[in-house]
Amino acid sequence: MIPVLLLLVVVAAAFLLNHRIANENSRSLEQHLPLWKVEHDCIISKQGDVTIGYEVHLPEIFTLSSDDFEALHQVWVKAFKVLPAHTIVHKQDFYNKDAYAANFEQDQSFLARQSELFFHERPFLQHSCYLYITKKPAGRKPSNLVINNLLRSRLTPSVQGGAATMQALLDAVGQFEKILLDGGAVRLTRLSEKDLIGDEAYPGVIEKYLFASDLHEPLSVKDIQFHPEFKIGDRYCQMFTLGDVEVMPPLCGPRINYDRYSTDKTKFSISFAAPVNLLLNCNHVYNQYIMIGDAQKTLKEMESRKLRLQSLSGYSRKNAMSRDATNDFLNEAIGDQRMPIKAHFNVLYWTEQRSELKDLRNLVSSGLAQMDATPREESKAAAQLFWAGIPGNAADFPVSDTFDTFLEQACCFLNVETNYRTSLSATGFRLGDRITGYPLHVDISDEMVKRGYCQNRNKFLLAGSGSGKSFFCCHLLRSYYELGTHIVVVDVGHSYRGLCTMLQGYYFTYEEANPITFNPFYIGQGETLDTEKKESIKTLLLALWKKDNETYRRSEYVALSNSLTLYFEYLELHPNIFPCFNSFYEYLRDEYLDVLVANKVQEKDFDASNFMYVLRPYYQGGEFDYLLNATSNLDLLQKRFIVFELDNIKDHPILFPVVTLIIMETFISKMRKLKGIRKMILIEEAWKAIAKEGMAEYIKYLFKTVRKFFGEAIVVTQEVEDIISSPIIKQAIINNSDVKILLDQSKYQNKFGLIQEMLGLTDKQKTEILSLNKSNEPGRKYKEVWFGFGGFLSKVYRVEVSKAEYYAYTTEESEKVLVQQYTDRYGGDIQRGIAALVADLEHEQKRM
Template sequence: MKKINLSAYHPILDIQDNVVFASNGNVVLGYRVSLPEIYSLSEKDFEDLHASWFQAFKSLPAGTVIQKQDSYRKSTYTAEELPKDTFLQKATHHYFKNREYLQHQSYLFFVLPLDKHLKASKYVNPFRKTEKGIHKKLDHQVREFIGAVNDAVSFINNSRKINTFPLGQEAILEYTHSYFNGFHQDVDTDIRLDQKGIAIGDHHFDVLAINSEQCFGESLQSSKVNEKFTSDQFTFHQGFIDGLGLDLEEDHIINHILYLDDKHKWRKVLEKKIEELSKSSNFGTQNKVVLKKIGEIVNRINEDDSSRIIRGHLNIIFWSQQAEQLGRIASKIKTEFKELDMLPYYPKGEERKHYFLNSYPCFASNFSNEDLYVTDLKHALCLNINNTNYRSDHTGIIFNDRQHNIPVLKDVWDEKKKRIKARNFAIFAPTGEGKSFLANNILRQYFESGVRLVIIDLGGSYSKFAKLYPDDHIILRYEQGKNLGINP
């Protein structure tokens, strides 16, 4: 397969609400995921999110495929939402316009595969079509699957920190077109596949993956210490693989795919594998490492009745307009994996092509055993991305987000009273850290939006602010021993 024309081999037969009936016989339910803001989660918050994912997924039927996909695309801030009437507003608008940032979108897909045994061969043509009417034959099975997924999604939404929203027909088709169009926005183009690489239009793609137990280090956890923001007084946490998310300032997608298997069946498979490796462990250190890791998995399964065996696959698809830049991006990803004590696998040729194609949700059941690691569900969920960009409120004051230094609108009055019951707030910081400067900024924006201000200024920090509006302010000075009256 050298070239793909999507119109001739469209992967979708039909869409009903957020249920996709794929041309290969799979049934897919798609959701957009709203995650907590970056830097807003504590160590306990990460543990709670991890527990929520586990509780939601553990009861899904055997044979279910779950794909969490996090897409990060370079974008420029248009500044269209910023006012530009006054001098300072114009300066702010000019300062932020065209600033680069990463646009993050998180998706969650549940796949009912036509082959529930999930025994794909190494290379499967994802565009092959099944017999007509196959979905009608599976009608009862599909209804049960949709019910189980709805229960899982309801549990996720009840966690409060995460919300899911069903993808409608238009959103699904737009997503599909964007994926196979190489994320070009102004032109339709073909996918060119060959042994050297993947090219879609003028975008060149490559892939790195975690596809076996050998890729993992000694441990996985739901969060890790953020060295950048941690101080002697405070320990700051981030998600375990957050360094591959918003911190990787390149166009990329993180695909985390889980195959939910029958626990008892795979326990027997793993025990047999341990027996085989035990016989050959003296013939190489690699066999000893794999034997140890599989033994740890089996022990976790035996010790925890709630454990769930899964096969998993994590890959990062990244792209650039310059093919020579792919090596530089790959080095950044490998460096981050190294800090996590993980060793990514680099697929080439035919394998790379199939990693890209099978990362489209309708094809997610096509990975073979050679492309999957085996572990328990709790272990695998440590590889989930659990946060996203700062989000603006509907109204409020313009601040800078600390990730990309672009404007973010925050309602400091907390109009809907999500955080506090009364309309007041305080600014705390050591001397010289910018309390008055920040207050000036907040007050200026409120004043320019038509809010009447009364400022009690003991240190003279706001006199320059008042002089910006010579016709719109009155200064009343208090002299000791004299009464001060204000007639509103």
């Protein structure tokens, strides 16, 4: 129980503090500032305290599992234990409301610019985290609400530490940093003098805290007042504190369940302090103080307190309860070898609108309540707590506003998560973070290989019907196309027609009025007839001539090879002849038969009559004379976006095998001939049909070798049974795809165990996948996607695009018809058509 006289003194001191700060205009902030100087990147206070500062790089939010949180918690505990007595660790997390600033200066495509316009001024919470380790000089008196350096007229260091003391501190801090680094999840970057005090243009962390500003905000000095209200410049400030055992939660831990992303079968984990950090959407600072004293001295004081409470327990039940609590504390400290420390946590928040204070008060108190703490707004001691929060001044924190606890419990209240980071890689595409949709550049190919998470760039995508798989793939392909990638798409369902038109690619599909056509005999400008080209044509001719179960003789193979060699020599001598199957057939009929006779090739070695009879339907006037005699869309090697739509021919016994051979030849030719250029092949549901036609070996070859040629293969499927039943998927594709991509799996959550087993997913990854689209932001239209990289790293992102991108990617029939109508209105210009469509829709929306 605090004596009445002491209570009056405390209240009077707090009042005096507020009064003096509000009314004493004769002394500048520099005179009041408790810091003396910055030397050797250390902050020296006027009381002789030495502080070393770090910027802290934390794991990204929503990426840690329950086990990860436990491991990270133990790392923090171990790191704190190496610090010497009379050390204060002050961790300070800044959260500033900001908005995405689009870049309109760089040269951009139509869709890229529409994306910039869409995300321009998208609000988000900017986070920066700093940690200060302060060593108090021996004999320094602790501060409280009565004794505080802000009230002292003269501030002179009581004890000057020597070189040995400084070296001991640096050694301890070095061990502290090493332990965190070895933990693998946290990195520390030492703050330099410029980082601490800034320069003439931008503030350092000290000014950032004092003036509630952002590091990127130009330097501006602001008035600070605490009476009659707490203000920094034109910003109204308030503070909630956790500085007393009575307001602390009864239980704490390294993590809590995040119900919004949890299911009946999975519990999604976030850090214990997340509700007052990234999940608290307002301008605020979360201050965390852990004060390491003399453990033996603390335990002696606790023993004395227990004895006093024992003697007073007969007069008050509260004294008896306090005695029991103190006794339990001592038993745990000694029995479990726990380190007793003092701690304090507070949230300082601000706004420029006084009218928002009530809503913010409710928001912050709600965040504290989610931690099961009792919200308490600080008023009397706000000035001193704010003053102690200045980087380097933690030693002046009032002891009366701390509580005794153990290091393990105190570390639960540390913030250990930060925002998603954008990639600096030149490769990648745009996705959004889960909280606000802030646009991020994400590299799921090169960066993952360089960091050792993946051995190849191949990707396997599993997504149910309606989950947005084709939409996501369009977004991925368009982004990679703009990076210079050569892309081949094999599809059933016409999901990529709009994108192909937008990118002015080749779209191969079969229609009665416009059948699918190719020309495997055409050699593009600058190309030569190499062995690989000849082999692909021979393979095609043999497939047309022989049945699947019919073998060919060596003599037949040699005869075909000779015919092709002589045919291309014949073309060189007759440049007016167009290379195609028609001219090849005519050469066989008019020239090559004579060669066979001259060389006395017998019919049993090569039955030329049978060969020409079987291939007659592909010659001029035959049933399939269109198939191999194309005169347009010939230069497949140099065309960067090609779509093969197989929906109308996937069951055709003649056309489908031929088309699949041409597809494989096209991509393999790109793969081998385009040196230093990224190649990508995406096979949608067509892989099932391809595998049935004996193309399994091509798929196996592709997935095992494409990485050697700066390429990547992507297979997309939507049925769980496809994974389980197909040996092609299981052996060739999954085992050689280091990047797994999954969209909404909610319809499979009751049988997700099969998917988890087949894809080798961890329980953490299962929890992430089943959280997809569980709590999407109201008012925004998007889907979420999960990425797994080689079993080491996994994340969930938003797939959110502009309206122009949406209509370029859409697979809804009514929307595709609408896009086509607008495209026709503008003379076939799909970009102008989509721009007009979006403008009309926005105008209509404003009218409603």
